[in-house]
Amino acid sequence: MIFKISNDIKFSHFYRKLNILSLILILLSIITILFKGLNLGVDFKGGTLIEIRTENSITSIAEIRESFLKMNLGDVTVKRFGNENDYLVKIETVKSDDENFIKSINDKLSTDLGSDINFRRVENVGPKVSKELLRAGILAITLSLAAMLFYIWIRFEWQFSLGAIIALVHDVIITVGIFSFLSYEVNLSIVAAVLTIVGYSMNDTVVIFDRIRENLKKYAKISIAEISDLSTNQTLSRTLITSVTTLLALFSIYIFGGAILKGFSFAMILGVIVGTYSSIFIATPVLNYTNVSQKTILKEDKKNI
Amino acid sequence: MNFVDNEDNFLLSKKVNLGLDLQGGSYLLLEVDSQPVVKQKLQNKLISLRKVLKEMKIKYKNLKIKNETINFQLSTNDKERFEDFFLNKENLINSYYDQYRSYEMDYSIIDTSDSSTTNILLMIKYSKFGLIQIKNSILDQSLEIVRRRVDEVGTKEPTIIRRGNDRILIELPGLDDPNRIKKLLGKTANLTFRLVTENEDTFGSEMLPYEDSENKLNISKRVLLSGDNLTNAKPALDNQSGDAVVSFTFDRVGAKKFGRATTDNVGRRVAIILDNKIISAPTIREPILGGNGQITGNFTFQSATDLALLLRSGALPAPLNIIEERTVGPDLGEDSIKAGTISLMIGFLLVIIYMLFKYKRLGIIADLALITNLILLIGILTILEATLTLPGIAGIILTVGMAVDANVLIFERIKEEMKIEKSSIHAFDIGYKKAQSAILDANITTLISAIILFFLGSGPVKGFAITLGIGILTTLFCAYFFARHLSSIYVMRNKDKKIII
Numbered sequence: 118m119i120f121k122i123s124n125d126i127k128f129s130h131f132y133r134k135l136n137i138l139s140l141i142l143i144l145l146s147i148i149t150i151l152f153k154g155l156n157l158g159v160d161f162k163g164g165t166l167i168e169i170r171t172e173n174s175i176t177s178i179a180e181i182r183e184s185f186l187k188m189n190l191g192d193v194t195v196k197r198f199g200n201e202n203d204y205l206v207k208i209e210t211v212k213s214d215d216e217n218f219i220k221s222i223n224d225k226l227s228t229d230l231g232s233d234i235n236f237r238r239v240e241n242v243g244p245k246v247s248k249e250l251l252r253a254g255i256l257a258i259t260l261s262l263a264a265m266l267f268y269i270w271i272r273f274e275w276q277f278s279l280g281a282i283i284a285l286v287h288d289v290i291i292t293v294g295i296f297s298f299l300s301y302e303v304n305l306s307i308v309a310a311v312l313t314i315v316g317y318s319m320n321d322t323v324v325i326f327d328r329i330r331e332n333l334k335k336y337a338k339i340s341i342a343e344i345s346d347l348s349t350n351q352t353l354s355r356t357l358i359t360s361v362t363t364l365l366a367l368f369s370i371y372i373f374g375g376a377i378l379k380g381f382s383f384a385m386i387l388g389v390i391v392g393t394y395s396s397i398f399i400a401t402p403v404l405n406y407t408n409v410s411q412k413t414i415l416k417e418d419k420k421n422i
Numbered sequence: 423m424n425f426v427d428n429e430d431n432f433l434l435s436k437k438v439n440l441g442l443d444l445q446g447g448s449y450l451l452l453e454v455d456s457q458p459v460v461k462q463k464l465q466n467k468l469i470s471l472r473k474v475l476k477e478m479k480i481k482y483k484n485l486k487i488k489n490e491t492i493n494f495q496l497s498t499n500d501k502e503r504f505e506d507f508f509l510n511k512e513n514l515i516n517s518y519y520d521q522y523r524s525y526e527m528d529y530s531i532i533d534t535s536d537s538s539t540t541n542i543l544l545m546i547k548y549s550k551f552g553l554i555q556i557k558n559s560i561l562d563q564s565l566e567i568v569r570r571r572v573d574e575v576g577t578k579e580p581t582i583i584r585r586g587n588d589r590i591l592i593e594l595p596g597l598d599d600p601n602r603i604k605k606l607l608g609k610t611a612n613l614t615f616r617l618v619t620e621n622e623d624t625f626g627s628e629m630l631p632y633e634d635s636e637n638k639l640n641i642s643k644r645v646l647l648s649g650d651n652l653t654n655a656k657p658a659l660d661n662q663s664g665d666a667v668v669s670f671t672f673d674r675v676g677a678k679k680f681g682r683a684t685t686d687n688v689g690r691r692v693a694i695i696l697d698n699k700i701i702s703a704p705t706i707r708e709p710i711l712g713g714n715g716q717i718t719g720n721f722t723f724q725s726a727t728d729l730a731l732l733l734r735s736g737a738l739p740a741p742l743n744i745i746e747e748r749t750v751g752p753d754l755g756e757d758s759i760k761a762g763t764i765s766l767m768i769g770f771l772l773v774i775i776y777m778l779f780k781y782k783r784l785g786i787i788a789d790l791a792l793i794t795n796l797i798l799l800i801g802i803l804t805i806l807e808a809t810l811t812l813p814g815i816a817g818i819i820l821t822v823g824m825a826v827d828a829n830v831l832i833f834e835r836i837k838e839e840m841k842i843e844k845s846s847i848h849a850f851d852i853g854y855k856k857a858q859s860a861i862l863d864a865n866i867t868t869l870i871s872a873i874i875l876f877f878l879g880s881g882p883v884k885g886f887a888i889t890l891g892i893g894i895l896t897t898l899f900c901a902y903f904f905a906r907h908l909s910s911i912y913v914m915r916n917k918d919k920k921i922i923i
Contacts, residue, residue, distance in 0.1 A: 168754065216604040216744065237754040243745035246451065250880065257878035264870045272863060306813055309875055309883045313820065313890065316871030320824075320864040324831065327860040355834045358780060359827040362773045366823025369769030370816050375761030377443075378816055385820070 128349050129342040132402040139287060139399060146294020155297050158207075158304030159240050161254065163247035165208040167222070168198060168238035171230065178204065184229035188222065199376030203237070254308040258289065261312050265319050273326060274413050280403030281322045284395040288318045292387050306381040314388030317363070321356060321396040328352050329404065333414045341409050345401045360393045438804050441811035442593060443882050444759050446752035448600040450592040451585070452607065452742045454564055456557050459740045460490065460548065463556060467527075467546075468492055470515055480504060483541070491547040498540040501531070519551055526552035557587045563739045565590055570735035571606050590742070598751045602728070610697055610741050611732040613649030615680070617642045618691040618703050633699040634720050641693050641700070646683045651676025655733035657726035660718065666726040669716040670733060677713025685709040694719075696729070748881070762815035769819045770796070777826055781833055787912065788829040791905035795825050798896040803889065811885030821893030827864065828901035832857045850913050854906060861901065869894050 159166045169181070178195050181204055185193040191210040198205035219239055227234045242250070262285055269278040289311055296303055328348040336344065364386065371382035442449055464487055471492065475482050480503065485494035496504065508529065511518040517526040532543040548556070565584055572580050572592065581593040592607075594600065619627050619642045629638045655670040672680055684692070684706050693703040694717050702719045721729070774792065778785040799818060803810065836853030843849040872891035879887055 170753075216601070216608040220601050235751065235753075236749075237751045239747065239749040241744075241747040243743075245453075246746045253878045253880070257874055260878070261871050261874045264874060265867060268867060268870060305880065305883050306886075309813060309879060309886050312871045312875050313868075316868035317824070319867035320827075323863040323867060324860045327863060331856075351838065352834075355827075355830050358830045358834075359824070362776060362826050362830075363820070363823035365772040365776060366769040366819045369765045369772060370819050373761060373765035373768055374816065374819075375758055375765075375812075377758065377812060378761075378765075381813065381816060 125346070126350060126353070127346055128397060128401070129346050129405065132398065132405065135398045136402060139291075139395075142294070143287060143290050146290050146297070149294050149297045150290075153297050153300075155293070155303045156300045157251075158302045159242045159247070160304040161247050161251040162209070163242050163244040164210065165218075165242075166238070166240040167206045167208070167219075167236055169204045169206060169226075170200075170235040170237050171202045171204070172232040172235070180230060181206070181226070184226050187229070188225055190222075203376070250305065254305070257308060258311055258315070261315050262286070262289075265315060269319070269323070269326075272323075273330065274409070276404055276407040276409045276413060277326050277330075279407065280400040281319060281326070283403055284322055284392075284400035285315055285318055287395050287399050288314055288388060288391045291391050292384060295387055296384065301380055301383070304380070306378075307384050310381050310384035310388065313385060314392055317389060318392030318395060321359075321392055322400040324355065325349060325352050325396055325401060326404075329401070329409075330414055333409070333411050337411045341405050345405060349397055349401060356393060356396070360389055363389050437807075438800070439807060439809045440755075440759075441809045441814065441882055441885055442595060442748070442755075443750050443812045444755050444762075444810065445595055446598055446750050446755035447593065447595040448597045448603070449746070449748040449881065450594070450600065450604070450607070450744055451746035452568070452590045452592065453745045454557065454560055454588045454590070455741045455743055456553075456560055456588060457740075459560055460553065460556060461487075464490060464492065464548070467515060471546075474507070474515060475504075478503065478507065491545045493543060493545050495534065495541045495543050498535060498542055501542060504544070519555070522551040524549055524551040526555065528552075554587055560739045561587060561590070564742065567736050567738050568592070568607060568742070571731065572603065574731050574735060575603055575606065577603075589745075596752065598749065600747065600749055604744060604747075606728060606732060607742055608744070609732055610738040611649065611735070612697050612737045613652070613733060614695045615646045615648075615683075616644065616693050616695060617646065617687060618693050630693070630695060630698055630700055633696070633701055639693060639700060639703055641695065646692065647672070647676055647679050649733055649737050651679070652733055655730040657721075657723060657730045658716065659723075660716070665718065666721040666723045667716045667718050668721070668726050668730045668733070669714065670730075672713040672715075674713070677711070680713065680715070681709060681711040684711075696732075701729075758812045762812055766815060766819050766822075770822050773822055773826060777829075783912070784833055784909065787905050787908045788826055788833070790908060791829060791900040792822065792825055794904050795893075795896050795900040796822065798900065799889070799893050802892050802896065806892075808888050808892075809885055810889075811882035813882045814885030814889045817886040817889030817893065821890060821897065824868070825893065825897040825900070828857075828861050828897055829905055831861050831864075832901065832905075846913055846916070850909060861898070865894050865898055 171181075178197065182193070182195045185195065185206065185208070190208050193209070194207045196205055197203065219236070219241070223234055223236055262282065265285060266278055266282050269281045292311060292314060293303075296307065325348055328351055329344055332339075332344050332348050332351075333341075339347075367382050367386045367389065370378050371386060374382060468485065468487060471494075472485060475485075475496075480496055480500045483495040485492070487493070507513055508516050508527075509525070515527070518524075519526065526549060527546050528549040529544060529546040532545070534541050534543045561584055565582065568590055569582050572582060572594070577594045577597050579595055581591070583591050585591045592603075594603065597603070618639050620640070621627060621642075622640055626644070627640050627642050630641045631638050651672050653671050653673045653676075655668055658667055658669045659665070660667045688706050688708065691703045691705050694701045701717060704718065717729070770792075774789045777788045777792070781788060796818070799821065808814075832853055835857040836849055839849040839852045839856075840846065843852065869891060872887045872894065876884060876887035876891065
């Protein structure tokens with residue numbers, strides 16, 4: 118490391134200010150999600166997604182859009198996707214009953230653009246399936262939050278689970294909020310990313326909590342704020358190293374993994390950064406606010422005997 | 423040695439299956455539309471019910487089907503007799519399913535008596551389990567016919583499985599244009615031979631369109647013969663015209679029926695109807711007695727082949743709707759494999775270099791553990807014959823990034839202990855012990871996410887859950903059994919020197 122991490126950063130001094138910042142971010146995220154909404158992909162909204170590769174590079178987005186407009190398919194969005202000749206087309210209407218639907222689009226597009234059009238990927242999701250997928254996605258995220266809550270509740274005292282769950286909700290809301298703000302598409306792989314973020318953020322929080330519990334047992338007289346600072350400092354280099362290696366892996370996917378994995382790795386990168394931050398500045402302060410002390414821990418020990 | 427050979431084969435014969443997103447192919451989810459069958463069955467119930475009521479000499483009124491419910495009125499006096507019959511477990515209309523402890527039909531009674539009559543209204547409909555029973559049997563038959571049709575098209579290693587009680591999932595690896603399959607599955611292929619009639623009463627006839635034009639003909643509702651009686655159908659070229667036709671053969675019963683029908687109706691036109699559309703309506707010139715015939719129409723050889731295929735595989739009991747389709751072209755799959763591999767290698771290298779940079783010699787141990795981890799992970803995926811998808815590759819890369827965490831936790835702990843402990847052996851030992859609970863907690867939380875994702879995710883995302891989950895297990899194994907062993911060797915060799923982390 119270029120700069121040396123001094124081993125006595127007073128994290129607790131920043132708790133209040135940063136918590137207010139987080140609160141503002143969460144509120145902004147919720148407002149964005151509520152009013153701007155999410156850019157749901159065909160997985161969750163139904164419709165047709167076609168990844169197109171054109172043979173000649175002179176084709177412009179406008180020409181493709183024009184051609185689709187003539188087909189009267191309702192709302193159609195066309196955007197560049199990865200390579201120069203690759204485009205992603207999203208058609209909102211669902212026409213699952215017509216088995217010639219895709220072929221007719223290809224024919225018309227080829228005629229209009231005057232060259233062969235290669236459909237590299239077609240996804241056609243009916244309204245019933247998309248509703249089910251959306252429900253399953255929300256259920257998966259809710260379930261994983263509940264499972265984490267349950268796990269940490271068994272392993273630690275309730276103050277700890279409160280802190281951990283607030284941090285998780287913080288991470289999920291802000292990540293989804295940023296997706297809403299940037300109008301990035303939310304599809305099945307984003308749900309997978311959010312679930313992994315939940316696991317990762319929890320992982321980070323647990324390591325600090327584990328140390329706090331250990332230090333609480335060791336030192337009876339020190340205040341929780343100081344214990345928090347001590348524990349955060351002790352685990353800080355681990356927190357940073359693991360974040361760095363995970364981010365290295367994620368940036369590698371983001372840059373080299375192709376267009377399909379872009380959204381997924383972007384969500385994960387956001388999540389790792391927000392998750393690392395929240396373990397230190399959201400989860401741990403909750404222990405301070407709820408006045409955790411050695412008694413809290415000893416009570417638990419007695420309970421276990 | 424024989425044993426070794428077998429073991430070799432066991433490993434070699436297994437391979438990592440590539441998901442459709444990597445090798446290209448089509449994924450189709452079909453839903454059976456059971457509505458028409460339920461309606462038909464209810465109609466049959468109505469007919470048997472009428473017969474039974476007559477036999478029991480129960481007077482009834484307004485027997486009809488409304489909203490998928492059989493309604494009729496009967497006198498209060500007959501109510502008990504009817505219930506006795508209807509709830510008798512041996513009765514022929516309302517079966518009793520022991521396994522569900524439920525009847526096939528539910529019924530409810532509404533008292534409609536007023537001063538002049540003492541009638542009640544009975545409403546009978548399929549119970550929940552009755553419907554499940556119908557759906558299951560439709561799905562079983564459909565599955566069989568779908569399998570025959572897909573097999574005949576001859577794609578490699580298709581996967582056809584049932585999903586729930588009204589869906590069929592089809593995976594067709596390597597197929598980048600599912601149009602033909604979709605067309606074949608979109609037809610119920612209900613073939614009937616019916617006479618063209620001049621008699622335009624709506625009760626015995628209906629107007630049906632041609633398949634390839636707007637023209638319509640008035641067709642008798644009486645079915646002379648249906649596709650059930652076909653034993654074979656194949657495409658052929660007509661001897662005289664050279665046009666593509668479908669030639670077919672009836673079974674014995676069919677041949678007899680067709681012979682009689684054509685004898686009685688020489689000079690009239692017989693329409694060949696597929697899914698309520700007329701393919702052709704030739705005039706019967708002479709009785710056809712041999713049980714062989716051919717269907718002419720505006721066929722190309724391809725469409726004649728497809729029609730023959732549909733007729734051979736039999737009619738679907740109910741229409742199928744494609745409710746989800748995902749197709750990936752082979753070139754995109756290849757690109758994805760390339761991109762996935764490159765990002766895996768780069769991510770892997772970056773992490774390895776970073777660990778060397780941070781931990782020097784112990785970094786080598788962590789890196790060796792990481793390499794072992796990757797080999798183990800891929801090995802287990804192979805043995806389990808798990809399907810590798812693009813998100814699955816992302817899961818492997820993520821595992822690489824997160825796997826060093828266990829070693830980082832341990833090394834950092836050891837570093838702390840070194841400050842207090844004189845003996846480096848002790849410091850290592852305590853470091854491993856104290857890091858244990860944090861490592862376990864941390865990995866279990868990620869594992870929980872992976873398990874939930876595995877059960878609720880679908881397709882490619884499931885592949886991610888699998889690699890992530892297995893990755894966590896191999897990570898724990900590598901940190902505790904492999905890296906620990908290596909580091910203890912390292913510490914023992916250097917026990918007199920000061921070890922710097």
